Amino acid sequence: MTATGLTTIGFIGSGNIGSQLARLAVAHGYRVVMSNSRGPETLSDLVAELGPQASAGTAAEAAAAGDLVVVTVPLKNYQQVPVEPLAGKIVIDTNNYYWERDGRIPALEEGKTTVSEMLQEHLPTSRVVKAFNNIMAADITTDGKPADDADRRALPIAGDQVEAKAVVATLLDEFGFEAFDTGSLADSWRFERDQPAYVVRMTAADLPGKLAAATRP
Numbered sequence: 001m002t003a004t005g006l007t008t009i010g011f012i013g014s015g016n017i018g019s020q021l022a023r024l025a026v027a028h029g030y031r032v033v034m035s036n037s038r039g040p041e042t043l044s045d046l047v048a049e050l051g052p053q054a055s056a057g058t059a060a061e062a063a064a065a066g067d068l069v070v071v072t073v074p075l076k077n078y079q080q081v082p083v084e085p086l087a088g089k090i091v092i093d094t095n096n097y098y099w100e101r102d103g104r105i106p107a108l109e110e111g112k113t114t115v116s117e118m119l120q121e122h123l124p125t126s127r128v129v130k131a132f133n134n135i136m137a138a139d140i141t142t143d144g145k146p147a148d149d150a151d152r153r154a155l156p157i158a159g160d161q162v163e164a165k166a167v168v169a170t171l172l173d174e175f176g177f178e179a180f181d182t183g184s185l186a187d188s189w190r191f192e193r194d195q196p197a198y199v200v201r202m203t204a205a206d207l208p209g210k211l212a213a214a215t216r217p
């Protein structure tokens with residue numbers, strides 16, 4: 001039995017972050033359904049590495065299979081994420097805005113929205129929780145520590161539904177990280193790219209100061 005009580009995690013995106021989170025998920029007893037943009041046949045090596053708890057499908061199949069689904073694609077492609085099979089589901093958004101990769105998005109640069117509010121607008125009935133955007137992919141499988149370790153790494157999360165955030169916090173805890181609830185998706189700019197809290201190793205005690213030091217255009 002997993003700590004969240006969930007069985008299957010779907011992945012839309014199986015790159016640096018998706019593959020690393022899938023490794024942790026399998027290690028903690030979840031089934032995973034992986035997807036990418038090129039098709040399930042291109043994921044055979046990853047699925048073989050992950051073992052019998054893993055399979056690959058289309059993005060729609062991964063979305064439908066997941067009790068919880070991770071969206072971890074380049075932000076420029078977020079509107080390609082299937083909407084209907086994610087209805088009502090908790091969706092973890094790991095995405096960050098890199099204008100060099102994603103093209104200029106004026107609403108983000110002008111501070112009118114956040115990356116995760118954009119995904120939430122695209123998935124109106126899903127329950128989007130921003131998480132795992134604030135850790136380098138390589139650290140996901142190495143930085144986890146038990147809950148009683150005083151130096152445990154904390155990762156900020158944000159979302160508009162308390163219950164969805166509680167499930168994601170349980171998942172983070174199971175994976176070896178302290179979830180630090182920063183508030184709503186609208187507030188999640190405080191740990192987006194270039195902010196003091198972005199992709200630095202912090203404990204829960206470090207986070208409030210880093211979040212408070214964030215500035216917006």
Ligand SMILES: NC(=O)c1ccc[n+]([C@@H]2O[C@H](COP(=O)([O-])OP(=O)(O)OC[C@H]3O[C@@H](n4cnc5c(N)ncnc54)[C@H](OP(=O)(O)O)[C@@H]3O)[C@@H](O)[C@H]2O)c1
Pocket residue numbers: 012013014015016017018035036037038039059072073074075077080081094095096097098132133134135136137138
């Ligand atoms: N890398 C990091 O350390 C890190 C840390 C925190 C957050 N992030 C953020 O997390 C997101 C993912 O980063 P990453 O480094 O994992 O990227 P990545 O290695 O480039 O992987 C992206 C994955 O998304 C898939 N994809 C692209 N468009 C898709 C679509 N329309 N439908 C389904 N899958 C699609 C790609 O599939 P194909 O290969 O088939 O195109 C690939 O599997 C980005 O927003 C990034 O900024 C990254």
